[in-house]
Every structure is written in C-alpha cells, then in structure tokens.
Amino acid sequence: MSDQPLEEQVLHRVEDRVAWITLNRPEVRNAITPDQRERVIALLEEASADLAVGAVVLGATGEGFCTGADLRAGRRAAPPKPEGAPDRIMGDAARMIRRGAQRLIAAVLDCEKPVVAAVNGTAAGIGAHLAFACDLVVAAEEARFIEVFVRRGISPDGGGAYLLPRLVGVQKAKELIFFGDDLPASEAERIGLVSKVVPRAELEETAGGLARRLAAGPTKAIGMAKWLLNRSLDSDRVTAFDEEAWAQELVVGTADSQEGIASFVERRDPRFRGF
Numbered sequence: 001m002s003d004q005p006l007e008e009q010v011l012h013r014v015e016d017r018v019a020w021i022t023l024n025r026p027e028v029r030n031a032i033t034p035d036q037r038e039r040v041i042a043l044l045e046e047a048s049a050d051l052a053v054g055a056v057v058l059g060a061t062g063e064g065f066c067t068g069a070d071l072r073a074g075r076r077a078a079p080p081k082p083e084g085a086p087d088r089i090m091g092d093a094a095r096m097i098r099r100g101a102q103r104l105i106a107a108v109l110d111c112e113k114p115v116v117a118a119v120n121g122t123a124a125g126i127g128a129h130l131a132f133a134c135d136l137v138v139a140a141e142e143a144r145f146i147e148v149f150v151r152r153g154i155s156p157d158g159g160g161a162y163l164l165p166r167l168v169g170v171q172k173a174k175e176l177i178f179f180g181d182d183l184p185a186s187e188a189e190r191i192g193l194v195s196k197v198v199p200r201a202e203l204e205e206t207a208g209g210l211a212r213r214l215a216a217g218p219t220k221a222i223g224m225a226k227w228l229l230n231r232s233l234d235s236d237r238v239t240a241f242d243e244e245a246w247a248q249e250l251v252v253g254t255a256d257s258q259e260g261i262a263s264f265v266e267r268r269d270p271r272f273r274g275f
Contacts, residue, residue: 026062054215066127101158218256
C-alpha cells in the first residue's frame, strides 16, 4: 500500500472547464486500489454536477495507464462468518465485482460530461476497460491494451464482455478476450478502440485540446447525446426514437439551445455557458 495521501494518488484539477483526473502511482504502473477507485468515482460524480466543468480527461503519470486492480492492496474487512464457514462463500466474488470494478466503469459511462482517456502506456484488465468506457480515447504510440484475464485463469470483469462487442463486434471481442494478447495502440486505432494515436510528447495536449473543444460546447446537449448513444446499444428502434424525442424536448429548453439558435440567426459564433 502507498504511503501517499489519497489526494496525491489520484490528482485532480480544473482548468478551462476541463476536469483532469490523473492516476499517480507510477511505481506500480497505476494498478488501482479500492481507495483510488472510490476517489475516481467520486470525482466523476462531482464533475457531472459541477457547472464549471464541461469535460473530463482521465489520464495517468509514468509509463503505465492502469495495469489493473492492485492485488497487493488490502481488502476491506468482511463481515464475521459463523464458525466452520469457509474463507470464501458463494456470492463473495460477485459482490466484490459489482461493488468495485463495475461501479468504476459505470461511473465513466454515466458521467454527464464527456470523458476523454489519455492513455500513456499499458492499459490492462480493468485499466483497459477504464479506457474503453471513455467517450474518446487518445493513446500514445507506445501504449498497449491487454485483456489480461485469461492469463490469470479468470473470465473478464469490469464490463469487458459488455463493452468490447459493442465497440469491435463479437468475433473480434472473442479474439481479444480468449487469447489476451497485447494489442498495440496502432491496431487498437485500426479496429476502432482508439480515436487517435499520437507521440507521447503530444498526448496531454491532444487529449486536452479535444476536451477543451467539448467543454466549450453546449454541455447539456452533449451530455444528452452521450446518454442517447450509450442507450442505443441496448434499445430497440421504438424505444430509441422515443428517448431521442424526449431528449430533444429537454434540451431545447436550455440556455445554450437558445444561444445556439440566436447565434445562427445573428450569423455569429455561439457563446455556450454549459447550462
């Protein structure tokens, strides 16, 4: 376990309406602890509610983006068990996944602001899924993605079997998960898992530039678009069309929508404020 204060293990700042959330345990290639996970979840929830934030960048320091769960981190104490009960009881592992990795991935998907991943190095296991859950993924040329679960003799968790088929199709998802081979950034871009691949020196500026563009836009309209797009993967046409209509009903009442219409009529650039 790290002796760093939690605020130093997960850095946070807001600049130009962009919230930067940065994993900062480079000595373990940002393997994530339960406490770090909870801080990231809380910061994403905070970003959703903060009118001063229009977009989020999720990044990391050092050579690794996130190499999965830190198995050396101490687990929270379990409730006492009756005498003679085994150390692990059916339901323990499922409960741990639901309360841990799945909540982290859901926090990215459910964030009301667009989230840009800045992947500096290896993203493995839950670290890969953390990147894939983001709305845009910018990767350094040396970055790689690994569905490491099969190497440990376990099935994927943290939303991997949900995310990958929707991003690359079922057959490619099976290939990635069954073999667990390293996936270079260039190949990840080719199959649609990564938006841009850039030299490492340009990673922060590229991810930040995308985030600043998003943050300058109509925040509620973009957030509703994110919700609709994520929902569409699980909806039938009738439901999707109905939700699209009601989303527009809500968005047209925002100040940014009125500004967008006014700027068009007045032939000027819009000045969105995020509400």
